[in-house]
Amino acid sequence: MAADADRRWLVSALTLIVVFMAGEVVVGFAAQSLALISDAAHMLTDAASIVLALIAMRLSARPARGGYTYGLKRAEILSAQANGLTLLLLSAWLAYEAVGRLISPPEVKGSLVLVTALVGVVVNLAAAWCMSKANRTSLNVEGAFQHVVTDLYAFIATAVAGAIMLTTGFLRADAIASLIVVALMLRAGFGLVRDSGRIFLEAAPAGIDPDAVADQLVAAPEVVEIHDLHIWEITSGQPAISAHILVAPGGDCHAVRRDLQRQLREDYRITHATLQVDHLGEDEEQDLLQITRPTAGAVAADHCADSHGPVHRSGPHEH
The missing domain is CATH 1.20.1510.10 (Cation efflux protein transmembrane domain)
Structure with a gap:
């Protein structure tokens, strides 16, 4: 060995x-x-x-x-x-x-x-x-x-x-x-x-710019927004990433996730990627459903209301 x-x-x-x-x-x-x-x-x-x-x-x-x-x-x-x-x-x-x-x-x-x-x-x-x-x-x-x-x-x-x-x-x-x-x-x-x-201190690995990574990922087809993006090293030479990805309504979340993970692996050698992929507007629909039809112990989704770090969006206004 x-x-x-x-x-x-x-x-x-x-x-x-x-x-x-x-x-x-x-x-x-x-x-x-x-x-x-x-x-x-x-x-x-x-x-x-x-x-x-x-x-x-x-x-x-x-x-x-x-x-x-x-x-x-x-x-x-x-x-x-x-x-x-x-x-x-x-x-x-x-x-x-x-x-x-x-x-x-x-x-x-x-x-x-x-x-x-x-x-x-x-x-x-x-x-x-x-x-x-x-x-x-x-x-x-x-x-x-x-x-x-x-x-x-x-x-x-x-x-x-x-x-x-x-x-x-x-x-x-x-x-x-x-x-x-x-x-x-x-x-x-x-x-x-x-x-x-x-x-x-969980800083991004030397040579990897998180904003550049986010800009590349948000430019992928069907990706609308990326937030809560974190890049760090578990130990030297073992980078990891996590992020919340929003795709266009009707988009294939699983295909988008696989495509983004491939990009991270090939372009940045990041093989440990945890990506939460949802459709844009899904949270608002879930919140509305819980308000109109509350159940015991129900809590409004409202996750990522206060995201960590910049929000990257596709189109002319990405940050």
């Missing part, structure tokens, strides 16, 4: 990272290098992000049951958001330490920094390659991958700093490399928090 293959690639990357991280911590303290220690701390978040990804993959694979009607698919998004937040928090701490070292740089062994960073580049290249084989359309896996790629760039910066310290004795290069790591962590962390936040 694809999910099993993804897990194997993630476990391989995790093993590489944990083994190297343990050695880097020892060398970092021996060399008094904040750049190496910050890289090791980032590798710790790499390992944590992969562990979270593995746990989230297992949870999201569980079938829907009970009150969790979508299953636990958004466990992956929780994992991605946790990865983003840890990057942001860790970058704040490393920035504080780096500024202190810019003011008062300690003695750093440039040779140890250079050799360790070069080995780190190789290890992160191998880990990134392993993770690139997994399904990166999942925001969860992409979050863990971004951790590793950010660490790869960080090791390159640290190797450059080690070479500068070894050849020129400029000790502040270590702190400058740490600040470069911080900038990379902030960029990756912000992107993960933003993307996972959009899913939690």
Whole structure:
């Protein structure tokens, strides 16, 4: 199964990272290098992000049951958001330490920094390659991958700093490399928090404009009006849509629904579509019937009296 293959690639990357991280911590303290220690701390978040990804993959694979009607698919998004937040928090701490070292740089062994960073580049290249084989359309896996790629760039910066310290004795290069790591962590962390936040807030998937979707659907034959249109993502890569569609009196509601679902599938890759299709004026007729011939417990239909979002109509006045 694809999910099993993804897990194997993630476990391989995790093993590489944990083994190297343990050695880097020892060398970092021996060399008094904040750049190496910050890289090791980032590798710790790499390992944590992969562990979270593995746990989230297992949870999201569980079938829907009970009150969790979508299953636990958004466990992956929780994992991605946790990865983003840890990057942001860790970058704040490393920035504080780096500024202190810019003011008062300690003695750093440039040779140890250079050799360790070069080995780190190789290890992160191998880990990134392993993770690139997994399904990166999942925001969860992409979050863990971004951790590793950010660490790869960080090791390159640290190797450059080690070479500068070894050849020129400029000790502040270590702190400058740490600040470069911080900038990379902030960029990756912000992107993960933003993307996972959009899913939690039920925003439309990136690249899909709900108004454009509605305009296309309302232009279909026999469609008169579309309202209560909602587009969101159940989890990364799984968009869903719901809408109330009104068709012309006498129109074939089932044929219209099938045609709209086909358009959504082919043009937007939305396969989870819940469309309520009614004839225009049907509600008013039902309301009138209940007023003239009330029954016990009857309630006026009057649904969608206060629709959510814009109303799209066919003809010259669509919104």
